[in-house]
Amino acid sequence: MTHVNRETETCGLDVAALAATSGILRQAIADHAELIVFDKFGAEEQNGRGLSDELFHAISEGIPLLITVPEAALDIWVERTGGMGAVLSLDATAIERWWHQVRTAAQ
Numbered sequence: 001m002t003h004v005n006r007e008t009e010t011c012g013l014d015v016a017a018l019a020a021t022s023g024i025l026r027q028a029i030a031d032h033a034e035l036i037v038f039d040k041f042g043a044e045e046q047n048g049r050g051l052s053d054e055l056f057h058a059i060s061e062g063i064p065l066l067i068t069v070p071e072a073a074l075d076i077w078v079e080r081t082g083g084m085g086a087v088l089s090l091d092a093t094a095i096e097r098w099w100h101q102v103r104t105a106a107q
Contacts, residue, residue, distance in 0.1 A: 018050065025054035029061055035099070038067040046073050056080070064102045066095070 028036055036058050044050025058065050059081065069077045074087070088094045 013044065013050075022051060022054055025051060025058065029054070029058050029063060032061070033058075033063055035064045035066060035102075038065065041067055041069040041073055041077055046076050052080075059084070064099075066098075 025036065025038075038051075038055060041055075042050060045052040045055065055065065055067070065085075068090075069087075086098060088098055
């Protein structure tokens with residue numbers, strides 16, 4: 001949700017995209033989605049901004065969240081989540097196994 005100004009090579013937050021994505025996440029939470037997949041626990045979220053409120057609201061509602069967390073931010077993620085959840089390798093089998101466990105626990 002950042003854009004790069006190629007003339008100045010500066011990055012800035014795309015506020016319109018952030019608002020749109022926030023709305024989508026809030027609706028998914030209200031609809032009690034089975035799973036939320038989020039692309040990245042990025043710099044904004046690491047600093048408590050961006051979409052961090054929505055992400056942690058989904059977790060507090062018990063909605064499974066699959067999110068990529070940069071290795072450098074893993075300690076921040078673990079601290080913010082209280083160590084809840086699982087850290088998976090970026091491997092389809094690991095993700096499928098995790099999803100099976102989540103679905104089995106929900107039944």
